[in-house]
Amino acid sequence: MPDAGLSRQSTIYRAGVLGRRPLVPADFAELERRAQRASTPEAWAYVAGGAGEGRTMHRNRAAFGRWAIVPRMAAGAVGRDLSVELLGTRLPSPLLLAPVGAAALMGKDSDVAIATGAAGTGTPYIFSNQGCNPMEESAAAMGDTPRWFQLYWSSDERLVDSLIARAEAIGAGALVVTLDTTVLGWRPQDLNLGSLPFAKGLGIAQYTSDPVFREIAAERAKQPGERPRVTLGAIRALIAMARNHPGPFWANLLSPAPRASVETFLDVYSNPGLSWDHLATLRDRTRLPVVLKGILDPEDARRAFALGVDAIVVSNHGGRQVDNAVASLDALVAIREALGPEPALLFDSGVRTGADVFTALALGADAVLLGRPHLYGFALAGAHGVAEVIRNVVAELDLTMALTGARTIADITRETVTRVPG
Numbered sequence: 001m002p003d004a005g006l007s008r009q010s011t012i013y014r015a016g017v018l019g020r021r022p023l024v025p026a027d028f029a030e031l032e033r034r035a036q037r038a039s040t041p042e043a044w045a046y047v048a049g050g051a052g053e054g055r056t057m058h059r060n061r062a063a064f065g066r067w068a069i070v071p072r073m074a075a076g077a078v079g080r081d082l083s084v085e086l087l088g089t090r091l092p093s094p095l096l097l098a099p100v101g102a103a104a105l106m107g108k109d110s111d112v113a114i115a116t117g118a119a120g121t122g123t124p125y126i127f128s129n130q131g132c133n134p135m136e137e138s139a140a141a142m143g144d145t146p147r148w149f150q151l152y153w154s155s156d157e158r159l160v161d162s163l164i165a166r167a168e169a170i171g172a173g174a175l176v177v178t179l180d181t182t183v184l185g186w187r188p189q190d191l192n193l194g195s196l197p198f199a200k201g202l203g204i205a206q207y208t209s210d211p212v213f214r215e216i217a218a219e220r221a222k223q224p225g226e227r228p229r230v231t232l233g234a235i236r237a238l239i240a241m242a243r244n245h246p247g248p249f250w251a252n253l254l255s256p257a258p259r260a261s262v263e264t265f266l267d268v269y270s271n272p273g274l275s276w277d278h279l280a281t282l283r284d285r286t287r288l289p290v291v292l293k294g295i296l297d298p299e300d301a302r303r304a305f306a307l308g309v310d311a312i313v314v315s316n317h318g319g320r321q322v323d324n325a326v327a328s329l330d331a332l333v334a335i336r337e338a339l340g341p342e343p344a345l346l347f348d349s350g351v352r353t354g355a356d357v358f359t360a361l362a363l364g365a366d367a368v369l370l371g372r373p374h375l376y377g378f379a380l381a382g383a384h385g386v387a388e389v390i391r392n393v394v395a396e397l398d399l400t401m402a403l404t405g406a407r408t409i410a411d412i413t414r415e416t417v418t419r420v421p422g
Helices: 004-017 028-037 041-048 055-065 110-121 135-142 157-169 188-193 211-222 232-244 249-253 257-268 298-306 328-339 354-362 372-404
Strands: 067-069 084-086 089-091 095-097 125-127 147-151 175-178 290-295 311-314 345-347 367-370 417-419
Touching (some): 004 372, 041 372, 055 328, 095 125, 125 135, 290 298, 328 354
Parallel strands (some): 125 147, 175 290, 290 311, 311 345
16 A cells, blocks of 8 residues: 555545545544444444443553654655565555444444445455354455454354354455353443344344354244243334344244244354363364454463464453453553564554554554444445545554654564653
8 A cells, every 4th residue: 555644635635625525534533423423322332332331441542542653753764565464465454354243233234335345445354253244245245355254152063163164165364263252241331221233133144144053043943932022122123133134024024033043143152161172173173274362361372372373363352341351452562572573463452543553563463453443434434434444544554654764564663662651
């Protein structure tokens, strides 16, 4: 992405001369404000909310404030190269889109739209296991742009193998196993609304499109179950399940399949007993590079690489799982110091801007995952909004490199940042 920053500025300012302002704000605070206005209370609680009192979310942002970028003058950093080599693939920038479940809360065909926006910028997208479109549809929207697949380890091992096989079939560049959500964290914003999107069939498209899952759900549908008490809420839930389930709405409304699928999903989607023994089987189950997501402790990082994984994602799930947990950026520093320069470390949680990406790279990340901001762009302008958010973040990263004398990503080292006193 040569001169991504100058090109982006020029595009925006030239449009401004003609009286056109950006549909997607260039700063995160305004992006977040507008996205909230465009969202339902249930959608905003799920997407923007965090665990407990929100201390981990705040800590993620505060950690960036403890580091300052050190600009360097007269460095002549012209013709910057933002590309990186990651798991054997050359990427145009060190940015990937993080998986976000139940994104259709923010708009229809969310995963396909996000995939389209990512492909428009050449940015890899990690398909969510809790997506609202089957991975095959999202892959078709990406063309040749790299795509990865996030795996939640189901309590049904046949389903685990089926999802892995489908990820291989769509040409996924890596299998990203999320470790930190074997159970849902305590999320008061959702709890106060009694709102769980999966209970209405939203965010389970990877499952309802899977042959093994459909087989399990079909067996469940044959079994007599307790009939829900007829209330207005129950009727609305059944309508939502029918609408979110594959197939014609009216046929779904009369079928036990949508409800059986939801109940089956809630039973099997994740494995609370996930252990290192499970993870040790991955090398025999897939030919894909394996990435473990949710590592925060150096000892866990060592153990992951001892198993032969290809990379880890240092992440606290955007502050959505454990309240008062360590900030991801602090964990990144500790893990890089403990493991040295060689292992591939990806980073997410708390990333909002190009300057944040620069800081994470300086502190040891090889690449950075962008979560909530791209979803906010989607809420405002669909696939175009996703692409605009990516362009803005990459543009700021490029301009920050120019102003610190970094010609390549490799030039972004620990010496380009300093701890803020106090």
